[in-house]
Amino acid sequence: MSRADAVTFIKTAMADPELRKRIDRSTTSEQRTTVLKEYELNFTEFEFQDGFNNLLTQCQEEGDADRLREFRMWWDLTRSV
Secondary structure (H helix, E strand, O other), rough: OOOHHHHHHHHHHHHHHHHHHHHHOOHHHHHHHHHHHOOOOOHHHHHHHHHHHHEEHHHHHHHHHHHHHHHHHHHHHHHHH
16 A cells, blocks of 8 residues: 555546546445556555645646546545445
8 A cells, every 4th residue: 555556546547537437337445446456556545645635735737736626526426425
């Protein structure tokens, strides 16, 4: 588990609609974990938050920060199902 995996996930999922669709179709945390393992990604919620915060501080444009925040909202919604 690592923050690097969380950062990789965020960057990959923001650019890969197929990964987001697969996550959206997952109805359990186990299914989401399986999808992430297929991409060789493993991270905790703390590592995700740490990676997200790191990426957010690197945003140079407000639009980039907004897209990152929107992604975070999507991720939070997928986990609440």
